[in-house]
Amino acid sequence: MPSHNADIAAVFEEIANLLEIEGANPFRIRAYRNAVQAIGALSTEAYVLLENKEDLTELPGIGRDLAGKIEEIIATGHCALLDRLQTELPPAVTELLKVPGLGPKRVRHLYHDLDVQTVEQLYGAAREGRIRALSGFGEKTELNILQAIEAHTDQKGRFKLAVAAQYAEPLRAFLADVPGVKEAIVAGSYRRMRETVGDLDIVVTAASGSPVMERFTGYEEVAEILAAGSTRASVVLKCGLQVDLRVVADESYGAALHYFTGSKAHNVAVRYIAQKKGLKVNEYGVFRGKNRIAGETEESVYRAAGLSFIPPELRENRGEIDVARTRKLPRLVELCDLRGDLHTHTKATDGHNTLREMALAGKSHGLEYIAVTDHSRGLRVTRGLDPLRLKRQCDEIDALNEELEGITLLKGIEVDILEDGTLDLPDHVLAQLDLVVGAVHSKFELPRARQTERILRAMEHPHFTVLAHPNGRLIPQRPPYDIDMPRIIREAGRRGCFLELNAQPERLDLFDIYCQMAKEEGVLVSINSDAHSTFDFANLRFGIGQARRGWLEKQDVLNTRSLEELRILIARTMQRPNTCGPYKRQTKPQIRSGKNVR
């Protein structure tokens, strides 16, 4: 089995870590880290590119040397450089880099002088007071290491976006209320709508002398103050979430917001471009010499660099800068573009509300139609529907549609895709429905080839409409199942069916890079709440965030269509007659134009 892109990226990541501890040229280390990012963003397996005789040096940040190493890893499963580095340094030593406060220099010191190789050994050395004796270390550093390890072991890691929001919004409001504060905004990965966030970055503009720092460190949710200067402070909340606050003057608002929204790779690329124009970009503004020429708004920062405004969700240095140069960035889909929701549940299975309650809640969220897609009989824990109960539900929907105004219920099912790729209900039953949403709910551990074939076979079913939560991951407890997603996307394009972007905060599935791929293949994506209660429609905003990260525009999203248009598209997919002509496939958008900017 050839190495997958994730395996290659892991090798390069490990090489970068070990080189760093060895004290190698920092730019060489950065080259490996850039390669990790480049390979992670690839829409095709590198071994497939090689089979197709593609030139890997065309990839951003991949030159002759790294291309050779990729070939080596694919051919042999090994990388000689990594093997050599691991004879010089024990592999576990890179784990020490994860301890906050420890960087490569200190890790090297600890290994060479105290033979510390693992976090356990580090903890022991700190408790025995052996670290303070090293030059460059002291009592305080030793204590910080102890505390960091203790905090690390019971730390929950990254927070789901929706959970982070529960802490971020009240804290932002609290800071906005401090006298002298003009703007307060949560930046960082939260603003970029990443599916999980490691910490919160908050930018505040305030008049000098404002008590904002004092109020921040005194916030009642603060458990620990990590650092507190005059313009920047870091705390850990009781829930374990770290929050970094930055205070700047009004005229630096845009520059600071840009800086703290990131991503780091995006910022580096923007500063590099500015530098070529003789400019310097920092969190205070854009400068030519000592003159500030921009910085009061983010738009002004981009303008100074010769770029159009780049929405936060795109700022990952995945080609957005090249496109911003040409002023052809996509007009990203917005929450208000959604006209329907094609995946919801009711009390009939594992939902909490009635048909009527769900319909009214959907309407109150501005939706014009919602598909009722309760589970099928195979999913016994949810009391999934058999043909008889489904028929009864359909009758209820018909009756309700007669009565309701401003919202239409569609008759659907979330049918189980069985292990062999068949669907959990008979064809003649599925044929009666408005749409069929198919999903995998069992046998997550099938090998890649079988899992992929299972889904492809299901998609071939004439009544199959939408593939729900295609990767099956649950943040943080379940990784995605092992499938050939690029192939599934291509086949969905050929077959003419749709892919779901499930907006539940623990799913957010399709992932962003697959949204991009779906767009390239002309496959429409349906952003669905998978609501199990009336409250869950609010999750659609997280789905929109993920879709925007995947460069999706209104026309790339199935449920931005009117009900009439939707019915036409579904009719085509379900291979039923319709009188409104074929759906015209889009031309492929070119969203990855050439190399990324370094």
Added chain:
DNA sequence: GCCGTTTTCGGCCCGACTGTTTTCAGTCG
């Protein structure tokens, strides 16, 4: 180790805070 409308060599983003130091190295974002 990568890259090139100034370049195939010599660049490669920028600043705050802490702790250990007596002016700065290390880490972080």
